[in-house]
Amino acid sequence: xxxxxxxxxxxxxxxxxxxxxxxxxxxxxxxxxxxxxxxxxxxxxxxxxxxxxxxxxxxxxxxxxxxxxxxxxxxxxxxxxxxxxxxxxxxxxxxxxxxxxxxxxxxxxxxxxxxxxxxxxxxxxxxxxxxxxxxxxxxxxxxxxxxxxxxxxxxxxxxxxxxxxxxxxxxxxxxxxxxxxxxxxxxxxxxxxxxxxxxxxxxxxxxxxxxxxxxxxxxxxxxxxxxxxxxxxxxxxxxxxxxxxxxxxxxxxxxxxxxxxxxxxxxxxxxxxxxxxxxxxxxxxxxxxxxxxxxxxxxxxxxxxxxxxxxxxxxxxxx
Numbered sequence: 001x002x003x004x005x006x007x008x009x010x011x012x013x014x015x016x017x018x019x020x021x022x023x024x025x026x027x028x029x030x031x032x033x034x035x036x037x038x039x040x041x042x043x044x045x046x047x048x049x050x051x052x053x054x055x056x057x058x059x060x061x062x063x064x065x066x067x068x069x070x071x072x073x074x075x076x077x078x079x080x081x082x083x084x085x086x087x088x089x090x091x092x093x094x095x096x097x098x099x100x101x102x103x104x105x106x107x108x109x110x111x112x113x114x115x116x117x118x119x120x121x122x123x124x125x126x127x128x129x130x131x132x133x134x135x136x137x138x139x140x141x142x143x144x145x146x147x148x149x150x151x152x153x154x155x156x157x158x159x160x161x162x163x164x165x166x167x168x169x170x171x172x173x174x175x176x177x178x179x180x181x182x183x184x185x186x187x188x189x190x191x192x193x194x195x196x197x198x199x200x201x202x203x204x205x206x207x208x209x210x211x212x213x214x215x216x217x218x219x220x221x222x223x224x225x226x227x228x229x230x231x232x233x234x235x236x237x238x239x240x241x242x243x244x245x246x247x248x249x250x251x252x253x254x255x256x257x258x259x260x261x262x263x264x265x266x267x268x269x270x271x272x273x274x275x276x277x278x279x280x281x282x283x284x285x286x287x288x289x290x291x292x293x294x295x296x297x298x299x300x301x302x303x304x305x306x307x308x309x310x311x312x313x314x315x316x317x318x319x
């Protein structure tokens with residue numbers, strides 16, 4: 001049901017945006033994003049305080065805990081952080097900046113590699129947009145504040161020690177690409193399709209019913225993780241084609257409406273996020289997918305000139 005909702009919203013979001021000024025839409029999206037980050041911070045605070053850690057992600061049992069927020073639940077963080085940081089820069093909102101910085105340090109402690117990378121990259125994209133002489137003072141101020149906060153956190157807390165401990169728990173140094181189960185999944189689905197002929201390669205096995213139904217059950221009830229394997233297993237290559245056609249239509253529509261430096265950088269950042277999530281597997285995490293399209297479709301909203309014209313049409317001056 002969640003995936004069906006996502007498919008419907010992909011078409012609905014641009015149509016809604018067309019009716020409102022971009023500044024209004026951005027403020028609503030950024031407000032939603034900061035609510036997500038505040039709830040994330042509060043969850044981490046109480047989970048740590050009461051030692052609530054049912055997920056035991058990566059075997060982490062001490063320090064900062066995240067409660068039931070584990071694995072794919074973190075995927076919305078880079079997108080929410082990106083929007084909140086943009087709002088902090090644009091409207092000079094100290095609260096938004098503070099929430100952003102706290103979230104970044106928490107995300108780093110999660111050891112979710114993709115989430116960590118995209119969160120930092122999103123902040124970098126936001127700062128690059130300020131690289132102009134007229135924004136130099138603002139850029140230096142932001143870099144200065146971030147540097148001071150980072151220095152204080154590193155020198156006055158156990159952040160580095162906790163990060164090192166969690167890195168060792170995750171054992172990333174001894175983990176090769178071939179050992180990644182999501183990579184092995186691709187080979188298992190390929191064998192199902194073209195070696196054992198377990199299901200039709202054109203139409204797949206059955207919609208979103210992968211648990212235990214691929215690779216002869218070698219991974220038990222573990223679900224498929226990569227978008228590629230989920231889509232091929234669910235709807236075959238025909239389903240994969242339909243999905244990619246829908247996504248490409250949205251991206252091409254946004255590209256035609258892209259005209260400013262900021263919009264181009266945002267477009268390529270969201271394209272990168274989508275591509276990485278597609279490869280690493282985030283299809284079933286609907287929340288992060290919806291946030292992708294909420295940010296991507298911002299160029300559909302009315303600009304200042306067109307919103308002003310619309311106001312004159314909708315609300316004519318009385319004679």
